[in-house]
Amino acid sequence: MSLKIQHIVPEIQARLSGNPDIEITNVSIDSRSLQNNSGTLFFALSGQNNDAHSYIPDLIGKGVRNFVVNHIPKGLENKANFLEVNNTLQALQDFASYYRKSFHFPIIGITGSNGKTIVKEWLNFLLSPDYNIIRSPKSYNSQVGVPLSVISINEKHNLGIFEAGISTVHEMEKLEKIIQPTIGILTNIGSAHDEGFQNQEEKIKEKLYLFEHSEVLIYQKNTLVDSLIKPDIKTFSWSLDNKEASVHISQKSVAGKTQLTITYDKISFDAVIPFQDKASIENAINCLMAMLYLGYLPEIIQERIQLLYSVEMRLKVKNGINNTEIIDDSYSSDYQSLRIALDFLEQQKQYKKKTIILSDIFQSGLPTDDLYKRVSELIASNKIDRVIGVGEEIGTYSGSFKNIITYKNTDELIADFKNLNFANETILIKGARIFQFEKIASLLEEKTHETVLEINLNAISHNLNFFRSKLKPETKLMVMVKAFGYGSGGFEIAKLLEYHKVDYLGVAFADEGIALKSAGITLPIMVLNPENTSFGAIIEHNLEPEIYSIKGLRAFLKIAEQRNLQQFPIHIKLDTGMHRLGFQENDLPELIDTLRGTSYIQVKSILSHMATSDDLEHHDFAKSQIALFEKLSSRLMQELSIEPIRHILNTSGISNYPEAQYGMVRLGIGLYGISNDPSETKYLENVGTLKSIISQIRTIQSGESVGYGRRFMAQKETRIATIPIGYADGIPRSWGNQLGYVLIKNEKAPIVGSICMDMLMVDVSAIDCQEGDPVVIFGENPNVTYIAEKLGTIPYEILTGISHRVKRVFYRE
The missing domain is CATH 3.20.20.10 (Alanine racemase)
Structure with missing residues (x-):
């Protein structure tokens, strides 16, 4: 990004106080970001619980000089460039829309109630061999997340994949102006966010605004959706039963997978996907449709679609205590996602006994009586052995469930945790964010203390x-x-x-x-x-x-x-x-x-x-x-x-x-x-992150030493953390003695004393940490280039020196 303030001012309808000739190289809304600098344009967003205007003095102290504000804070009038607007969120969206117009490659816009993130991630996987793709990070699909995603486009990208989520009316028009998709995908329409709309019809109408100017809309043919699509929008539809769809698909289960037969434009071919649940099948078909529209040959589709993988961004499978398996879906609790999670539980279960820890259900769009009747029937049909309910509502309807125990809140469950006797079972944790079910997940997870290199x-x-x-x-x-x-x-x-x-x-x-x-x-x-x-x-x-x-x-x-x-x-x-x-x-x-x-x-x-x-x-x-x-x-x-x-x-x-x-x-x-080349490095992504944990923390007094040879002598009371990684794992001894550092809680902890064969020690006096906390040895910060420069060597030596005894963990975001 390289834009002059004078060109930005009219696009966001701002009143400028300052220098119009300043060059903007990046945009930020996070005052804590270490990437904020003199070329940053900081949008001071104001919300119910936070007003970023209060962080402007600190940002100026850190070198930031350009701000989009609702008002200029008192006493700062001549200390920075201020672009005054009526609404900083609207200004951020207007800026993203203006920036998006600078690029003219295909953009895939995705919306729906369920499957947006999965379809986005799968499309990225399927298309990345042929395109340099910019996509929404994680679930950046909101009124703030979408503009931040689009602003990340650079000149190296030649395909974009962005998801858009809305919770009420008049939101999608704003996101459409930002994403400006050329290809649209409408995923499954479920009950999420129903409370923000009068009815299902209104919700679908609002979502369809995303495709107002798209060259094509990909979707599962549906009578209600068909009636709401404007006549001038070109469609590319699929169906399992409607012969009028552009593409007809049939399916059958084969050895734990699903074989799809695709009939399209006088051709027919089979493709196998490694899933059997309904949601994954729908998501995979939407991806397959996009590949068809982009002109991929059947053999390429067949080869790639079979390699699809479970996206762990939301549903995460973990090893638990006492021979249990944890399926962690503690980020939301709506009826449609509960269905998906239960399907996933059935597919992934390691143990026959099945338990669900379930909070009150939100975003269902259903009357409460009807909702919990459906939930109890759903759980019964999935043959769940034990239900642990958390919340006032589910407690009220406990009579609808078999073998249920309920608690008013999460803390009450935690207090009774030992009496629940978790062992030899698969446990689905399904709760809304406000219930803080991550506390339960933490208690259930198996505690493994290992050093790993994540790739x-x-x-x-x-x-x-x-x-x-x-x-x-x-x-x-x-x-x-x-x-x-x-x-x-x-x-x-x-x-x-x-x-x-x-x-x-x-x-x-x-x-x-x-x-x-x-x-x-x-x-x-x-x-x-x-x-x-x-x-x-x-x-x-x-x-x-x-x-x-x-x-x-x-x-x-x-x-x-x-x-x-x-x-x-x-x-x-x-x-x-x-x-x-x-x-x-x-x-x-x-x-x-x-x-x-x-x-x-x-x-x-x-x-x-x-x-x-x-x-x-x-x-x-x-x-x-x-x-x-x-x-x-x-x-x-x-x-x-x-x-x-x-x-x-x-x-x-x-x-x-x-x-x-x-x-x-x-x-x-x-x-x-x-x-x-530093100018090239900014276009590359970090691949390897070497991680460990804190084994032990001790406090030493002034005059006491740490490690072999007493090479570190405390000048004052000092907290020392021991990390189970040493030169036998590939950490050079020369990186010790306060030359190097590790990252704990995103703060630098200097390595003190000599690095041992299997351990190193760091000073955590200024860090609020405890035993078991994660430690980053290298990754984004410090990166291997920095370490190599400090040690007078090259990054190759650092990377290739990591011992084979360090476990490699491979993942896709």
């Missing part, structure tokens, strides 16, 4: 697509997964890359490639540093060796001849200045003579490695490497009459020397969110 697969996909956007359409892509995927894990990342259809994987040694092939990876895998003794295994597992010496070439040819191989792929490495591995110019005559005429092998590619692609001070040397590569590779190709793939660029080379893409490039550290 964000969404971020890997994002970073992959970022670098792909820099490539010519014909340029192939090899992704390096050597060194255990730069410390992040091999197979899981390789599987994701295979899904994204990269052309090659690169590993350092044969055993890494063998492990991937044995685990089912089918992509071609190049082994960059093969030892002669590994050639037999390389051939056996269909790996492709890099050959960098005459000795190695002859050794491989000998085995190839013994096994009577034909056109087995190899890769020729040229040394153009790195002086590490590879054939030099004076080796070429012998190399050509050795290769000429043999049918045992095929030169699949010719490659070299740049020594200074990340350092523009050595630009001339890098250019000389490219020129020499061009010369040597061309000679090989000409004298051998071959046309192999050529590649010399690594991650930094992709960005700094795009003219040398040749037939393929090799993406390495950039996939993991790291770049040597």
Whole structure:
């Protein structure tokens, strides 16, 4: 974002007091954000319980200079730029609408009562191999969340997916002006927020305003919806029973999954989704419809739709105490979502005995008597063994339920917790936010004290697509997964890359490639540093060796001849200045003579490695490497009459020397969110977050020491927390002794004393924390680039140094 205040003023109908020529680079409504700076435009929103105008003096003290306000706070008149408006929320929405008009790529707008977030997340997964997608974070679908989502668009995006939620009339018109969707999706219409509308018809009418100017509306054909859609809106409908729909779909259960048969425009094909509950089937079909409309071939739809996964953003499955399984759905309590949660319980149950902890039901749109009659019937039909009710209403209707115990509030349940004897059962926790059921979930969850490296697969996909956007359409892509995927894990990342259809994987040694092939990876895998003794295994597992010496070439040819191989792929490495591995110019005559005429092998590619692609001070040397590569590779190709793939660029080379893409490039550290260029880093997402917990907290007095060698001596009373991670886990000892820090409660806790083999100690005197609290070792803050700079090394060393004994946890947001 780069906008002048003078251009913003008329768009939000503001009165400016200050400099109109100031450049705005980001927008904020959160005074606590560490990203607030001199280029921030801060919207001072006012609500029932909070008025952001009161934070303006502190923000000015932190360097923020631009504010959208209802009024200028007294005494601050000339201390910042103020854009006065009648309503700061309306101004935020107007700004987002103005900003949205700067982009002209397709936008998918999603609304409905249920399924918006899931459809959004699934569409992101299904379409991300082909698009650089901007989407609403989590459930940012409100009057504030939508504009904040849209403002996050940047010039690298070429598809948007935004969800819009409303709770009453006249809200959707505002969101439509902000999202301006070109493609609309109407998901399931249920009972959520019914109380904000006179009837179902009014609610549907309001939701349909989102598609007022869309080129198409995707929805499940429905008589009531059909009657409310304006005639000028083009529709693309689906149905399980109505033959007049654009797409007809039939379904059947197959081995715990659902097989869909799709009939559309004289074609018919099957697709399997890994769900059987009604809600997931509807959501998956809406996604499938979007893919059809976007022109995806049936085989692509079939391949991707079967990989859909449960979105844990709302329903989370956790291990519980005493051999219990917890399904945590403590964020809302309405009738429709209860149905979905019970379906989910049935699909996911680990134990036969089923318990539900249920609060009063809100947002049902039903008379209370009718509501609890339906709820009791629903629970009975799902064969729930035990009901624990919390709230005045459900207590009043306890006679409608079998085997129920009720409490007036959450605290009363917690006081009686030990008497409930939770064991060997699956427990659904379903409650409205005001009941604070997270307290119950915390009591039920199994307490595991472990250090984990969390790997964000969404971020890997994002970073992959970022670098792909820099490539010519014909340029192939090899992704390096050597060194255990730069410390992040091999197979899981390789599987994701295979899904994204990269052309090659690169590993350092044969055993890494063998492990991937044995685990089912089918992509071609190049082994960059093969030892002669590994050639037999390389051939056996269909790996492709890099050959960098005459000795190695002859050794491989000998085995190839013994096994009577034909056109087995190899890769020729040229040394153009790195002086590490590879054939030099004076080796070429012998190399050509050795290769000429043999049918045992095929030169699949010719490659070299740049020594200074990340350092523009050595630009001339890098250019000389490219020129020499061009010369040597061309000679090989000409004298051998071959046309192999050529590649010399690594991650930094992709960005700094795009003219040398040749037939393929090799993406390495950039996939993991790291770049040597700060201007590029802001477009990448953090992939790995190393987390642990506080094992113990103690208070030491002045003059007492911490750790081996007494390298930390307390100057005053100090609270020390011990974290169960050390240099055996990959944390450099040099990061200790108050050079480094960890993050606890979003605050820095300096590492004190020497880092031990299995533990490190931090000063938490200024942090309100307790034993068991989570600790971030690295992630967004501190990031591995920062740590590497402080230690005088490179991020590669930090990432690859994380021990295999640290558990890797892979997730999608």
